[in-house]
Amino acid sequence: MIDFDRVTVRYAESREPMLRDVRLHIPEGELCLVAGRTGAGKSTLLRAINGLVPHFTGGTLYGTVTVHGRDTRAHPPRDLADVVGVVGQDPLAGFVTDTVEEELAYGMEQLALPAPVMRKRVEETLDLLGIAELRDRPLRTLSGGQQQRVAIGAVLTSHPQVLVLDEPTSALDPTAAEDVLAAVTRLVHDLGVTVVVAEHRLERVVQYADRLLYLPGDGTVVDGPPDAVLAGIELAPPLIELGRVAGWTPLPLSVRDARRRAGDLRQRLADASPPPAAPVPDGVPALTARGVVVRYPGTVAVRGVDLDLHPGQVVALMGRNGSGKSSLLWAVQGSGPRQSGTVTVPGPDGDTDPKALPAAQARRRVGLVPQTPGDLLYLETVAAECAQADRESEVPDGTCRELLDHLTPGLPADRHPRDLSEGQRLALALAVQLTAAPPVVLLDEPTRGLDYRAKRQFATVVRRLAAQGRAVVVATHDVELVAILADRVVVIAQGEIVADGTAAEVMLASPAFAPQVAKVLAPQSWLTVDQVTTALTRTEVPR
The missing domain is CATH 3.40.50.300 (P-loop containing nucleotide triphosphate hydrolases)
Structure with missing residues (x-):
């Protein structure tokens, strides 16, 4: 579905290329998670998939990016719109209409879909993302998270074969993020949509991913199964860090998997307790x-x-x-x-x-x-x-x-x-x-x-x-x-x-606001990996 053949992207103002000799094959119906430090090139990788790189964002593209058999150098984004749907980091910057319902229909109008089809898909998307009550709301009056859900919905109504999401859950509350990811996962499993998602909050997405692309920041891309890639990189969600502290192999990708293996760790922490909460400051409020x-x-x-x-x-x-x-x-x-x-x-x-x-x-x-x-x-x-x-x-x-x-x-x-x-x-x-x-x-x-x-x-x-x-x-x-x-x-x-x-x-x-460590080690009252690490250091004799 998506092929990168010796792809290098270089911007004029940068000494080093943002992407360097990248070779990838992402088949149909996979959910591919892209991770890396801020500024490592994740957005550049995503934009190369629909031709924004190099047609609109500048820079020089070497090599070939092929999506559904189309070379992005010969097919600018408008020629890929029926195949690739993109949701950027700033939803408001991508809106072109005034209200939620109009925005959901706009992409389908550009593809000249029949009115009955558009109406049906709008209703399905409103329900899928839980935004039916926002149907008539002006887009600029929505919260950041609501705008993000509308932006995702505006892409989903066109039923793209490839869905590219840049930080899709960054402005969503935990429950809304789970709803959106569940909807995306259904697209992958039920309709065979290929999804490429860049996300810093790996704890939300990694359990759904079929593969992980990690950008270390030197232009290269590390490609492999999520558990294998996460085992060798610095950036990792709390669940992975907890697995490293506990010595679990392979590392768990979901809270459910971690809980099944956490009995021994809870036993090791049985005689310890988390640090007390900071006292409420005295004096005049600020x-x-x-x-x-x-x-x-x-x-x-x-x-x-x-x-x-x-x-x-x-x-x-x-x-x-x-x-x-x-x-x-x-x-x-x-x-x-x-x-x-x-x-x-x-x-x-x-x-x-x-x-x-x-x-x-x-x-x-x-x-x-x-x-x-x-x-x-x-x-x-x-x-x-x-x-x-x-x-x-x-x-x-x-x-x-x-x-x-x-x-x-x-x-x-x-x-x-x-x-x-x-x-x-x-x-x-x-x-x-x-x-x-x-x-x-x-x-x-x-x-x-x-x-x-x-x-x-x-x-x-x-x-x-x-x-x-x-x-x-x-x-x-x-x-x-x-x-x-x-x-x-x-x-x-x-x-x-x-x-x-x-x-x-x-x-x-x-449950909605509990961090991963708390979910894994409940009913004990731990919140962070650092708390667990400190407690183990104090209570266990080094071997």
Whole structure:
């Protein structure tokens, strides 16, 4: 179905090729998972499948990419549209209509399908992805996760033979991600669709994959069965790391397989206990919100929320897509709508509502990185963005660049921000906002597009901010990140807070929000591989 024959892709601004002498054969009806560090070339590999490389994204393509018998050099994307469906990292950038139903039908209209067929497929897709209630909603009013499901649905309605997905679950809550992956798996098993998916959250996808393509970052591609490839690479989901600690061979790819083999490990941990939760900081909150209400036409996004954020505490804000997380963050920061309620932040001139301050002053009190971090970037180069952040924040030169190198090392200073991958662009936006280091930092889905190593580095940066006395809120669907990072977890549903407690209290009580380690070792109360490793080191005599 898909063949790469000695494929090399080189961009003019890069010294080394992004892909180097790649040879692959992906047969019909396989689910192929693409993994690798941020910026390793995953998006380039995906774009080569439908001809975006080199027809639209630039660069020089050497070798041959053949899809369903068509050479992509001779067939640009428009000539492959009936065979290959693509969902990119930024769903909003790919929308061409105004409402959900129109977007689902648009691709079929371009293929001139009969109206009855289009109507039937739209209904099937709405039900398949659980978005029937969004049918008439304007696309720009949807949450990031809802937009992502619509983007996937818009591709599925055309019934492509090859489906290419770039970070398809990055903005989805755990339940929605499982629904989408179940739908994709049905396409593979029942209809023989070939699916190529790039994903940083391997824990969500690897159990469904028939093969794994790993890009180490030197242009090459490691190809093989998922368990064999994961055994020899650094980037691995918590389940694989737990298997390495426990000495399991072969490594399990699903929680079910791991639980069947975890009896001995649970016995080894029987006399140990996880570290206690961090105490709630004393003193005046860094931010106090009371009765916050946010309304949009036809819906109430936030319903009378009360929230205290304490200095030195990292709070994870969780909830399903459309639950009101982003609306709450924007209302608290002061830039978004807020119909009622109060928000106060202590300052040198007394308590102040950020909404009453000019934008520049409000950002110094409460900083926010949105779901689309590119909105914060407006200069020509990475170096210019970093220098401007240093000047605006009145910090020593190089401060922003140092933060950026902690998140994603080696980003070229002369690269245009719009030419960065989604993960690289996110890292740059994070560095720009964190340079000012306001007393309250709000991060909305901050790890989309970041690999496991980059997320650990991000967690280190956030913990450093908390250690400096800042209150940090991370709105995220990434339960593994929450397990290693959060002191406190707040769950919001339909605009209301439904749970508020320590990470262990909230996550262990919810199957949807429990990390992989917790699922494997239940009923014991472990959340992370690091906790397990530390406990084993302390309780077992080295052999």
